[in-house]
Amino acid sequence: MVAAPSCRAVCPLALLLLAVLAGGCAPGDDGLASDRAPPAQRERGRLLLAQYQCGSCHVIPHVQAARGRTGPTLAAFGRRSYIAGQVPNGPDPLVRWIVAPAAVVPGTTMPAMGVSPQDARDMAAYLLALER
Numbered sequence: 001m002v003a004a005p006s007c008r009a010v011c012p013l014a015l016l017l018l019a020v021l022a023g024g025c026a027p028g029d030d031g032l033a034s035d036r037a038p039p040a041q042r043e044r045g046r047l048l049l050a051q052y053q054c055g056s057c058h059v060i061p062h063v064q065a066a067r068g069r070t071g072p073t074l075a076a077f078g079r080r081s082y083i084a085g086q087v088p089n090g091p092d093p094l095v096r097w098i099v100a101p102a103a104v105v106p107g108t109t110m111p112a113m114g115v116s117p118q119d120a121r122d123m124a125a126y127l128l129a130l131e132r
Helices: 007-021 039-051 091-099 117-129
Strands: none
Touching: 039 117, 091 117
């Protein structure tokens, strides 16, 4: 006869599953999702998108002079399922993409712009907050 697992083994897993299904934090969640990124971080990201001249290739809502047409518009980026049509969208993959696009999607036409990981986190926070 096989003994049933104890509540000590099952309950933490069940609670984790419920938290994930309810939109709570999962292990490894870095807190960068648009609904959790502090407004100051999102604002810094918006300013950095202008500083790194991302708008020379992309249309980016509320970013000065961001009217480029070479790359796709970044409007409603937070609602997208994939980055570059290939990588599941989320804070960590987006940071990696902003820092080193070709390392994430070999052969991409998006250039590396010398963005630091910290700047990329702030830029990702802004982009993930774009819902429209």
